[in-house]
Amino acid sequence: MSVVAAATEVMRVRDLVVEYSSRDGPLRAVDGASFELAAGETLGIVGESGSGKTTLAMALMGLAEASGAKVRSGSVTFDGVDMLALPSRRRRGLRGKVVAMSFQDPMTSFNPVWTVGSQLMETIRAHDRQATRAEALDRARNLLERVGVPAEHVGLLPEQLSGGMLQRAMIAVAIANQPRVIIADEPVTALDVTVQAQILQLFRELLASTGAGLIIVTHDFGVVAELVDRVLVMYAGKTVELADVNSIFHTPHHPYTAALLRSRPKLEVTIGRSRLAAIPGAPAGPGEVSAGCPFRSRCQISHGRDICATDDPPLVEVGKGQLSACHFWKEVTP
Ligand SMILES: Nc1ncnc2c1ncn2[C@@H]1O[C@H](COP(=O)(O)OP(=O)(O)OP(=O)(O)O)[C@@H](O)[C@H]1O
Numbered sequence: 001m002s003v004v005a006a007a008t009e010v011m012r013v014r015d016l017v018v019e020y021s022s023r024d025g026p027l028r029a030v031d032g033a034s035f036e037l038a039a040g041e042t043l044g045i046v047g048e049s050g051s052g053k054t055t056l057a058m059a060l061m062g063l064a065e066a067s068g069a070k071v072r073s074g075s076v077t078f079d080g081v082d083m084l085a086l087p088s089r090r091r092r093g094l095r096g097k098v099v100a101m102s103f104q105d106p107m108t109s110f111n112p113v114w115t116v117g118s119q120l121m122e123t124i125r126a127h128d129r130q131a132t133r134a135e136a137l138d139r140a141r142n143l144l145e146r147v148g149v150p151a152e153h154v155g156l157l158p159e160q161l162s163g164g165m166l167q168r169a170m171i172a173v174a175i176a177n178q179p180r181v182i183i184a185d186e187p188v189t190a191l192d193v194t195v196q197a198q199i200l201q202l203f204r205e206l207l208a209s210t211g212a213g214l215i216i217v218t219h220d221f222g223v224v225a226e227l228v229d230r231v232l233v234m235y236a237g238k239t240v241e242l243a244d245v246n247s248i249f250h251t252p253h254h255p256y257t258a259a260l261l262r263s264r265p266k267l268e269v270t271i272g273r274s275r276l277a278a279i280p281g282a283p284a285g286p287g288e289v290s291a292g293c294p295f296r297s298r299c300q301i302s303h304g305r306d307i308c309a310t311d312d313p314p315l316v317e318v319g320k321g322q323l324s325a326c327h328f329w330k331e332v333t334p
């Protein structure tokens with residue numbers, strides 16, 4: 001994968017910093033994310049609640065401001081164009097073509113009083129103004145069939161679809177304009193296990209047939225194991241580890257990654273639905289840790305080590321294609 005990655009990079013994120021304003025001053029929800037995505041690659045973003053995953057996903061879409069956040073610095077480049085530097089109109093055009101998103105809760109992204117088909121048609125015509133109504137309807141029906149929703153459902157309201165069907169329709173919206181990168185925030189979290197497995201299978205088929213890249217935000221290491229090529233682990237807004245999926249599972253080099261893996265239910269019995277269980281201690285919120293490593297209060301290997309309290313560990317390459325932000329990464333055991 002990484003050999004291909006160098007040749008066919010579609011997206012590049014550099015030093016992205018995203019903040020919310022709060023009464024106590026700026027809250028840095030994403031603190032310096034940097035990564036590349038290759039064509040056809042799947043990147044998983046994992047971390048506990050509040051670690052900044054959704055904020056990062058929104059910023060990658062150019063939607064930070066729309067969700068009340070502000071991009072302080074950094075760049076998000078698609079095919080060499082810095083999306084964050086574009087005026088908002090051009091950004092919108094790029095967004096449909098290059099990125100589309102399937103949201104955590106599809107009910108909030110479908111308008112409840114419009115039929116599923118009319119929303120699909122609107123998406124199609126927003127990017128292809130030449131398409132007639134009849135053509136858009138035809139394409140909407142084809143798209144629904146492609147994601148496993150009967151074409152007749154084109155005339156139904158969102159509430160008339162089951163959760164799984166609605167999720168499929170959401171994916172149809174996401175792929176309507178042949179995006180090169182899909183960003184999906186917790187796409188299967190709200191679904192029951194059987195439906196989750198079907199949706200993951202659908203993602204796999206669509207990625208294989210379209211060659212789109214996928215950035216998937218998830219709490220769930222079962223999803224990671226089934227779908228993901230590379231994993232970005234977030235803690236308190238920071239990237240603490242970035243590596244291919246095998247390294248993450250077999251040779252994690254950050255104690256937080258190792259703790260997440262230990263806290264997950266046994267994979268063989270729960271694949272597809274294992275959730276991240278609690279790691280002892282509360283996760284640090286963004287900006288709560290002023291100096292040193294944000295994970296140190298919950299870390300099993302930092303005890304009594306001054307450097308962890310004084311120096312924020314930089315994210316450095318610790319193995320082939322594997323980055324870790326831990327002073328003592330050599331001591332991490334899976
Ligand atoms: N609109 C907002 N205004 C102020 N702070 C926010 C806002 N949205 C999120 N935050 C804060 O930013 C941090 C990151 O939130 P974010 O939603 O990105 O986390 P997450 O990793 O997606 O969590 P979850 O797994 O629960 O979805 C949290 O501390 C959160 O409280």
Ligand SMILES: [Mg+2]
Pocket residue numbers: 053054055
């Ligand atoms: Mg979230």
